[in-house]
Structure formats: C-alpha cells, structure tokens
Amino acid sequence: DGGITQSPKYLFRKEGQNVTLSCEQNLNHDAMYWYRQDPGQGLRLIYYSQIVNDFQKGDIAEGYSVSREKKESFPLTVTSAQKNPTAFYLCASRSTGPSPLHFGNGTRLTVT
C-alpha cells in the first residue's frame, strides 16, 4: 500500500542534542512537508520541498534543518538551537496540481 512512513513513533532526547526524524513516502509525490503540532495551535509549517535537492523555509524554520537527496525521503533534524522542541511532528506529501496533503502518523519528540 502507498503511504508515508515516519519513524520512530516516539523519540526521547536530552537537551542540547540534535535529533533526526525520518520520513519516507512511496506515493511518488513531488512535494514533501514538515509540520509541527502543539495543543491549541494547529499545524505550523516548518519546511517544505517541491523537488529533489531544493527546499524552502516555512513559518517556523528556526532551529530545524532538512535535506531532500531522494524523492522518497525528507528527513528533519531538530537542532539544539530549537528552543522548545518537544512536540508532535508530522510529515506530509502532495502530488502536482490541485491535490490535498497526505500525512504520516507522526513522531512524538520529547526533549528533557
């Protein structure tokens, strides 16, 4: 079945450590996105990529980095510069033309 796989489901890190969240899709979608979800704030866009080797900052990119070396993969690194990294992170993808976002099942990151 086609879909978006995020791993791991839960991630725990100590403050000051960088951590990388994985996102893989087999939908053959060109565009991929990372969102952060916090209670009462809805989904906020971190980064997005329309094609391989190209990506743009979203609304809250500070303290995050991404890469897009393959069409299927769009990993997100949460760096130690991110002041409040504990959150639920969602990866999404979208086909070309008018089409909705499709989401993975998220990674819950807890930093202590």
Place this chain on the structure above:
Amino acid sequence: QKEVEQDPGPLSVPEGAIVSLNCTYSNSAFQYFMWYRQYSRKGPELLMYTYSSGNKEDGRFTAQVDKSSKYISLFIRDSQPSDSATYLCAMSPSGGYQKVTFGTGTKLQVIP
C-alpha cells in the same frame, strides 16, 4: 486575527445525531478546502477535498463551502462513537504547492 478560525470544542453529541463542524476564514484567495480527521496520537486523515463553493457528499459526510460568507462546514450524519476524533479544516489559495493553512481543530465526542 488568524486566517482560519475554528471552534476548538469539545463538542459532545449522542450517537446517531447530525454533527455540524465549521470554519471561517479571512483570505478571499482560498480556493481549495479540505477536512481531516485526526485520532489521538495519529496523523490527520483526509476526509473531504472540495474546490470553490457548493456541496460535496461522501457517504455520511457532506462538505459545504460558502465563499461569499467565507464559511465552510462539515456535516456528519448518523454519527458513531468511532467518529470521536479531532476534525481539522484546511485551505489553500490554489493547487500545486501553495501553502495550506489549517484551523486549530474541533474535538468531537460521540456518546453511545
């Protein structure tokens, strides 16, 4: 003022009731409208995807868009306990890679 406003609820209804979920928006450029269902600790699941004004029906779900009032609705007929989830509205100016803006979500509980 947020671009998309959505009542957070919670909304509690008895099983079998008709549920009405709503969002208002301020950006007149929004053309594509989506409704997602999100269960706890899961990613959002696409329910409905509509373009411009009018109604769209899919099983027990009906999406309604009134662009003149900048108001969208999702109706759920014969609600079931399995419909208990958070419902997110989302919208974008046009297709392709335009930014998708989300509401904060309405939490629905259907009581058996």
